[in-house]
Amino acid sequence: MDQLLLVLVSGLASGAVYGLMGLGLVIIYRATDVVNFALASLSVVGLYAALTLYDSxxxxxxxxxxxxAVTVGVGLTVRETVIRPxxxxxxxxxxxxxxGISLIAESVISTVWDDQPRLFPSLVEGSVSLGGAAIPTQSLLTIAVAAVAMALVAYLFGxxxxxxxxxxVAESAHTAQILGIGSQRIARIAWALGLGLAALAAFLYAPRAGLVPTVLSAPLFRAFAGIFLGGLTSMYGAVIGGLTVGVLDNLAASYVSGGYRDTFVFSFTILVLLIRPQGLFGVRTFQRV
Structure with missing residues (x-):
């Protein structure tokens, strides 16, 4: 029972990271129709910059x-110079x-900081005893910080x-323009918010995984699994999907095999999409062809 509690808390901490990244992806997608694969690599640029400042x-x-700030600044520069035109x-x-931007960012990181694994400091140390299980304080902090960030996003949108x-703008950029809402301004805000959430997720994840240029590659694809599971257009779905993926991922690694964790998660996601193609919380749309 203590082992199960530890696995569930660890899964929720991982899922909180996937949920934050997925939420950032969905916010950018809904505002601009862009699936931002560079979101993870740009966040890693911010991590390396933060580690350099910390070492200083x-x-x-x-x-x-x-x-x-670095992640948002670089991301907005990329949007204005590459995506917007x-x-x-x-x-x-x-x-x-x-x-392409993702690959370029990883190459720049390797050139500027090298690609050797590095330790990333935790915000808090130690553990908390729950029952007979010693829960890492960093995991509890990750869940709490992610919950606060998600609540603030919900307040912002609601x-x-x-x-x-x-x-x-997410419903109809043309209609929003008619109503006098500047779609480009909203797009910049959406990119800044999405990138900021991803950078926060990266900062919470790096102490557990260490730091290499590709440290967020696996979390990015699990975040995608979460948003497809929850529904590509649903912000709540991105959060719940990310948490579900995190818990399933840790349960599979602990009770099945670490080598089959992604197989288990993506098989479950595919099964759900076969039954409900729009995801658990997505809205089904019909298109005449």
Whole structure:
């Protein structure tokens, strides 16, 4: 029982990271129709910048804020110079562009900082006893920080003017423009928010996994599994899907085999999509062809 509790908490901590990344992906997709494959690699750039500042004597929390700022700044620069000039509706081109940007970012990281594994400091040390299980404090902090971030995003979209504008653009950019809502301004805000959430997820994940240029590759694909499981257009679905993937991933690794964890997770996702193609919380759409 104690082992199960430890596995579930660890799974929720992993799922919180996948949920934050998935939420960032969905926010960007809904506002701009761009599936941003570069989101993870750009977040890693922020991590390396934060580690450099930390090694130079900056406390870890300001370094975390710097990581988010670097990720958002680089990401917005990429959007304005590479993604925005594409013609409207060039979704495949934008997708390929973000894949290319991801590879370029990883190459830049390897050139500037090298590709040797590094340790990344934890925000907190130690563990908390729950029952007979020693739960790492970092895992509990990850769950708490992710929960607060998700709650703030829900408040932003549900209770603020800018959130209403972002939802309007997500429903119809043309209609939003008629109503006087600047779609480009909203797109920049969506990219900044999505990248910031991904950078936060990266900062929570790196102490557990260490730091290499590709450290977020696996979490990115698990985040995609989560958003397809929950529904590509649903922010709540991205969070719940990410948490589900995290728990299933850890259960499979602990009670089946570590080598089959992704097989188990993606097989479950495929099974759900066969039954409900729009995901658990997505809205089914029909298109005349």
């Amino acid at each position: 004597g900056l406390p870890l929390l300001p370094a975390a804020l710097a990581a988010i 594409l013609a409207h509706g060039e979704l495949l081109s934008a997708l390929v562009m973000t894949m 209770r603020t003017t800018i959130g209403s504008a972002m939802r309007a």
